[in-house]
Amino acid sequence: MPTVIPPATTDATPAVPTPLVVARGVVMRYGAGALTTGVLQGLNFTAHAGEFVVVVGRSGSGKSTLLNLLGGMDQPLAGEIRVGLARLTEMSEEQRARFRRRTVGFVFQSFNLLPTLSVAENLALPLALNGRASALRITEMLARLGLSDRAARYPDQLSGGEQQRVAIGRALIHAPPLVLADEPTGNLDEDTARQVLVLLCEMVRETGSTLIMATHSHEPRALADRVLRLQHGQLRTEQ
Amino acid sequence: MKLLLLRASARVLWQHPWQLALALMGIATGVGVVAAVQLTQRSAQVAMADAQRSLVGPATHRIEARQGWLDEALYVRIARALPALSLAPVVHGAVQVGPAAGEFLSLVGIDPLALSAAADGAEEGTVGGQWTALVGRSDTVVMARRTAHRLGLRRGERLHIRSAAGRRSLEIIDLLDSAALTDTLLVDLASAQEILHRPGVLSAIEVAVPTGAAGAKLAAQVAALLPANAQLDSIAGRITTNQELTRAFNTNLTALSLLALMVGMFLIYNTEIFLLLQRQALFAQLRALGVSGRELTVLLLGEAALLGLVGSVLGLVLGLGLAHALLRLVAQTVNDLYAPTAISAVALPPALLCGVLVLGILTTVLAAALPVLEALRSTVRRGLVVRPDEPHEAAQRHSFRRLAYAALALGGGFLLWPSRSLIPGFAALWCALLAGALLLPWALSTVAQRLVRALALARHPAAGLGVRLVARHGRRQGLAAAALMAASATAIAMTIMIASFRISVSDWLSQLLRADYYVGLLEPQADALPSLSAVRQRLAQLPTVGATSAVSRTRQRAAHGEVQVLAYDLPRAAQAGFRFIAGSAQDLWSHWERDPVVMISEPYAWRHGLAPGESVQLHTLNGLVRFRVAAVFRDYASEQGSIALSRRLYTQHFGAAPLDGLGIYAAPGVSADALGESVRRATAGLPLRVQRTTEVVGQSMQIFERTFAITEVLRLIALGVAIIGIIAALLAQQFERLREYGVLRALGFAAGEIARVVLAQTLLLGVVAATCALPLGYGLALVLVEVINVRSFGWTMPIVVPWPALGAAWLLAVLAALSAGLYPAWRATQVAPAAALRDE
Numbered sequence A: 001m002p003t004v005i006p007p008a009t010t011d012a013t014p015a016v017p018t019p020l021v022v023a024r025g026v027v028m029r030y031g032a033g034a035l036t037t038g039v040l041q042g043l044n045f046t047a048h049a050g051e052f053v054v055v056v057g058r059s060g061s062g063k064s065t066l067l068n069l070l071g072g073m074d075q076p077l078a079g080e081i082r083v084g085l086a087r088l089t090e091m092s093e094e095q096r097a098r099f100r101r102r103t104v105g106f107v108f109q110s111f112n113l114l115p116t117l118s119v120a121e122n123l124a125l126p127l128a129l130n131g132r133a134s135a136l137r138i139t140e141m142l143a144r145l146g147l148s149d150r151a152a153r154y155p156d157q158l159s160g161g162e163q164q165r166v167a168i169g170r171a172l173i174h175a176p177p178l179v180l181a182d183e184p185t186g187n188l189d190e191d192t193a194r195q196v197l198v199l200l201c202e203m204v205r206e207t208g209s210t211l212i213m214a215t216h217s218h219e220p221r222a223l224a225d226r227v228l229r230l231q232h233g234q235l236r237t238e239q
Numbered sequence B: 001m002k003l004l005l006l007r008a009s010a011r012v013l014w015q016h017p018w019q020l021a022l023a024l025m026g027i028a029t030g031v032g033v034v035a036a037v038q039l040t041q042r043s044a045q046v047a048m049a050d051a052q053r054s055l056v057g058p059a060t061h062r063i064e065a066r067q068g069w070l071d072e073a074l075y076v077r078i079a080r081a082l083p084a085l086s087l088a089p090v091v092h093g094a095v096q097v098g099p100a101a102g103e104f105l106s107l108v109g110i111d112p113l114a115l116s117a118a119a120d121g122a123e124e125g126t127v128g129g130q131w132t133a134l135v136g137r138s139d140t141v142v143m144a145r146r147t148a149h150r151l152g153l154r155r156g157e158r159l160h161i162r163s164a165a166g167r168r169s170l171e172i173i174d175l176l177d178s179a180a181l182t183d184t185l186l187v188d189l190a191s192a193q194e195i196l197h198r199p200g201v202l203s204a205i206e207v208a209v210p211t212g213a214a215g216a217k218l219a220a221q222v223a224a225l226l227p228a229n230a231q232l233d234s235i236a237g238r239i240t241t242n243q244e245l246t247r248a249f250n251t252n253l254t255a256l257s258l259l260a261l262m263v264g265m266f267l268i269y270n271t272e273i274f275l276l277l278q279r280q281a282l283f284a285q286l287r288a289l290g291v292s293g294r295e296l297t298v299l300l301l302g303e304a305a306l307l308g309l310v311g312s313v314l315g316l317v318l319g320l321g322l323a324h325a326l327l328r329l330v331a332q333t334v335n336d337l338y339a340p341t342a343i344s345a346v347a348l349p350p351a352l353l354c355g356v357l358v359l360g361i362l363t364t365v366l367a368a369a370l371p372v373l374e375a376l377r378s379t380v381r382r383g384l385v386v387r388p389d390e391p392h393e394a395a396q397r398h399s400f401r402r403l404a405y406a407a408l409a410l411g412g413g414f415l416l417w418p419s420r421s422l423i424p425g426f427a428a429l430w431c432a433l434l435a436g437a438l439l440l441p442w443a444l445s446t447v448a449q450r451l452v453r454a455l456a457l458a459r460h461p462a463a464g465l466g467v468r469l470v471a472r473h474g475r476r477q478g479l480a481a482a483a484l485m486a487a488s489a490t491a492i493a494m495t496i497m498i499a500s501f502r503i504s505v506s507d508w509l510s511q512l513l514r515a516d517y518y519v520g521l522l523e524p525q526a527d528a529l530p531s532l533s534a535v536r537q538r539l540a541q542l543p544t545v546g547a548t549s550a551v552s553r554t555r556q557r558a559a560h561g562e563v564q565v566l567a568y569d570l571p572r573a574a575q576a577g578f579r580f581i582a583g584s585a586q587d588l589w590s591h592w593e594r595d596p597v598v599m600i601s602e603p604y605a606w607r608h609g610l611a612p613g614e615s616v617q618l619h620t621l622n623g624l625v626r627f628r629v630a631a632v633f634r635d636y637a638s639e640q641g642s643i644a645l646s647r648r649l650y651t652q653h654f655g656a657a658p659l660d661g662l663g664i665y666a667a668p669g670v671s672a673d674a675l676g677e678s679v680r681r682a683t684a685g686l687p688l689r690v691q692r693t694t695e696v697v698g699q700s701m702q703i704f705e706r707t708f709a710i711t712e713v714l715r716l717i718a719l720g721v722a723i724i725g726i727i728a729a730l731l732a733q734q735f736e737r738l739r740e741y742g743v744l745r746a747l748g749f750a751a752g753e754i755a756r757v758v759l760a761q762t763l764l765l766g767v768v769a770a771t772c773a774l775p776l777g778y779g780l781a782l783v784l785v786e787v788i789n790v791r792s793f794g795w796t797m798p799i800v801v802p803w804p805a806l807g808a809a810w811l812l813a814v815l816a817a818l819s820a821g822l823y824p825a826w827r828a829t830q831v832a833p834a835a836a837l838r839d840e
C-alpha cells in the first residue's frame, strides 16, 4: 500500500527536514470547451514536515483547488502529488479515502460539522475511523478547546467561533501529519478569528503536523514559516 | 418581477426530475390501482349483464323452470296465445372441447329465426340477427373470434366437442366479435338439444315486453300461461341480484385499492415537503415583493392540483393496463363462483373515469395542503432565512400525533356506529391505517434515539451515523416508513383475513362432508329427477354402501323474495357434520323429519335478522307456510344465505324435487377405495361426477385460492409503491445533505462505509415499519373479519394468525426497505467530495 507515511513526531522541528508534501507540474482545469478555466498550470510545491505554509491569492485564483488536490479530494489532469510515501496521483478514490482518514485533517471556512452529531461525537469520528476510539482523548481535546461544557451540544447550538474550534479539534484529534485549512477564519469576526487562528497554530505545533492554509487575511502571514502567492496557476514566494 | 419569480419557482420542479417523477409515480400508482379495481368490477358487471341481454337484444324477462327444464310445448303455446310477443327459446349446457381433460365451453342453442325477429330494433352491440346462417343446418357453430383464435381454429374448420351424447364435430360457419359471447358456442336449437341429450326441452325462454303499463299487462298474461313448474322473472331484477353478488365479492378489492391510494398519498406528501423546502427562500422573496400569503397558497395548491391531474391521467393509463391483467383473474372467480360468464372487454364509463381523476387530484391536493400551509406559516414567521430545523420537526411530530389520536377516535366512532353499511367499516379501516401511519414517524425517531445510546459512534461510525441521521432528521424517513408500514399492514391484514377464511372454510368443508364419496351431475342444469334418484337406489343396494345422503338445491319464494332452499335427506352421520352458531342441534334433529322446522344459514340469519325460535315464511303448494327456525348453521357456500329442511318436509310442501347431489357412506369394514371402486362400476357410462371427499374439498379450496389471487397482485403493488417512497425519501435526503456526505468523504469514509450509513437508515426504517405493521395489520384484520366481511357476506369466522406467513411479511418489508436503499447507497458513494464541499 502506498499510504505508508512517516510517523508523526511530537517534536516541533523534525531531525531530518524531508519534504512531506511534493507537487510537480500539477495541471487542473474545470469545464469543457469554450468554458474551460485553467486553474493550475504546471504548479510546483513542496512543504516540509512541521512547516506552516500560507497560500494567498485573489478570489478564484485556485487556492481551494490546490488544497483539495493536496488532500486527495480530487485528481489533477496532469502532474504528480506525493504526501509522505503516498503517491496520490496514482491512487484510486477508495485508496485516497483511506489516505485522508489517517493523514489529513481538514478545516473549512464554513465549519462543516456534521449537524446530526453532538460536539463529542464530531470529535470521536476521526478516531473511530482509525480504530482508535478513546473517551479520554475526547475529554482532553474538549478541555484543550475550552468546550468541556459543550460536549453534548449539537453544532446548531454553538456560535461560529465555537463551531470552528470543534472543527479544529476534529481535524487534529488523530494527529494527522498534514492539516489543510481553507480560509478557516473567513466566516468569523476579527477577535474570534484571532483566537481561532492562535488555537490552530498552537495545536498544529503540538502534533508536529504540517499546516497549509489558504487565506485572504493578513494575520496568519505573520505566524507562517512561508507565504506563497497563487497567481496565473503558479505559486510564487511572497516578499 | 412576480411572474419571473413564479417561473423561478416552477423551475425548481424541473431541476428535480427525480422527485417530480416519483411524486407522479406515487399518484399514478395509487390512482391506477383504484382505477384498475373499479374498471375490473364494472367490466365484470357489464359483461354479466351483457351475457344475459345480448341473445335477444332487448329481452326484459325470462321464463325458467323452477327445477329442471321447460317443455318445448310451452314455447309453442305462448307463441300461439300471444303472437305479438317477442320470444326466443334457449337451451344451455356445457361441452368439453379437445382432449378428455380439455376445457369446458358453454353451449347455447338458439332459434335463429325467432332471434332475428326479436332483434328488430335491437340496440347496437347485441348480436341478434347475425346468425341466420345457422338456420336449418345441424353440426354448425358460430363462436367468438377470440375463442376460436385461442383454440387455434378458423372459419370453415371443425371444432371437436364431447358431451353427454358423445363426441361430435361442428363446422365453424361464422366468427363474432362480441365480447359477451367469448367462450360460448352458438348452435341451432335442435342441434343443442341433440348434443346435450335433451330432446324436447328448453332451458329458458327469453321474452321482450315493452315498458310501461302495456308491458306489465303483457307480462301478467305470460305469467298466467305458465305451468306451476315455470316462472317468469324480470331480467333487470336478475342483473341487480348479480350485481349484489359481485358487490360482495368486490368488497375486499375496494378496501385494498383505497389502502393503496393511501400509500401513494404518503409519497406525495413527502415529495411536496421536499419541493417546498427547496423553494422556501424563493417564497420568502415573493412575500417580500408583496405577494400575499393567500396568493401563494392558491399558487401552490394549484400546482399540486396540476401534479395531481398529470399523475391521475398517468394513473388511468396504468389502471387500464392493470385492469386487463386483473380481469383474467376476476373472470376466473366469477366463473367459479357464479356463472359461466365471459368477461373480456374493459368497459370505460366516463363517469367512472372522471370520478377517479377527481379522486386523484383531491388526494394530491389534500396530501400537499398540510406541508404547504406549514411552509407558508414558517416563511412568514422567519422572514428570509428559513431552515428546517429541530423544533420544527418536533412540532410536526407532535401535530402528527394529535392527528393520529383524532383519526383513532374517529375510527372508533365509525366502528360503534350502529349500521350495516360497509362505508363506516371502510372509513374505520382507513382511519386505523392513517392513525398508524401518523404515529410511525414518532415511533421511528423514538427507536432511533434509543439506538443512538446503544450504538456508540466510536465503535460503529457508519451504522451509528445512520441511526443518528434518523434520530435527528428522521422526518423524511418517518414518512417513507409510514408508507411501507401501511403497505405491509395491509398485506398482513389480508393475510390474516384470508388465512382465517381459508381455515374456516376448510374446517367447515371437512366437517360437513362426512360421506366417503360424493356423486353429482356433470352438467349443473341437467334434468336429474329420474337419474340421481335412480342412481341413489342402485347404489344403496351395493353391499359396500352403508348409507346415502341426498340434497336438492331449489329456489323458492319467501315473503321477501327468492331464496335458496336446500332439501336434505341426511343419515345420522351426515347430521353430525353441521355446526351451529345459534339454536340447539338436539332441538333441530329431534323435529327434523316430523315437524315444520328448518335451519337457516348464517348469512341468511344476518341478512334477515333472524334468530332461532323465530320463523320464515315460504310460498308452498299449500299456500304461505310458516317454518320455525330451530338453528342457525355455519355455511360459506352462499353469500345470500339459504334455508335447509328435510326432504320429507320439502316434498310435503313443494312436491318432488330432483336430486343435485348424493353422499355415499361406506358400509362398516369397507375401505373408501373399495367403496369408490364399486360406486364407479355401478355408475359407469352415466354423466356423473364421482369424487372422493378429499377431492371435493381440494377443488373447493382451489376455487378459494383463485378468488384471492387478485389480492396478491394488489398487495405487491402497494409494496412497490412503498419501495418507491423510500427511494424518493433517501434521494431527497441526499440532495439536501449533499454537503454532509462530502464531509464524510473528506474525513476518509470509504465507499463501503458511506453505503453502510445509508443502509443502516433503511434497515432501521424497515425493521421499525415491519414490526409496527404486525399489530396494526392485526387490528385491520379484526376490522376486516369482524366488521367488513360480516356486513358484506354475513359470514363470521374465528381469527387465525398464520405466524409463518406473518414472519414472511415482516421479512419482505425489511428486505423491501433494504433493497430500496441500494440505489441511494450507491449514489451516495458517488458523491464527489470536492464538488460537494465547494462554498457557493
Ligand SMILES: Nc1ncnc2c1ncn2[C@@H]1O[C@H](COP(=O)(O)OP(=O)(O)OP(=O)(O)O)[C@@H](O)[C@H]1O
Pocket (backbone or CB within 6 Å): A030, A031, A037, A039, A057, A058, A059, A060, A061, A062, A063, A064, A065, A066, B835, B838
Ligand atoms: N467544480 C468546479 N467546477 C467549475 N469550476 C470550478 C469548480 N471549482 C472551482 N472552479 C473554478 O476554478 C477557479 C478556482 O476556484 P477556487 O475555488 O480554487 O478559487 P479560490 O482561490 O479558492 O477562490 P476563493 O478565494 O474565492 O475561495 C474559479 O474560477 C472557480 O470558478
Ligand SMILES: [Mg+2]
Pocket (backbone or CB within 6 Å): A063, A064, A065, A182
Ligand atoms: Mg476558496
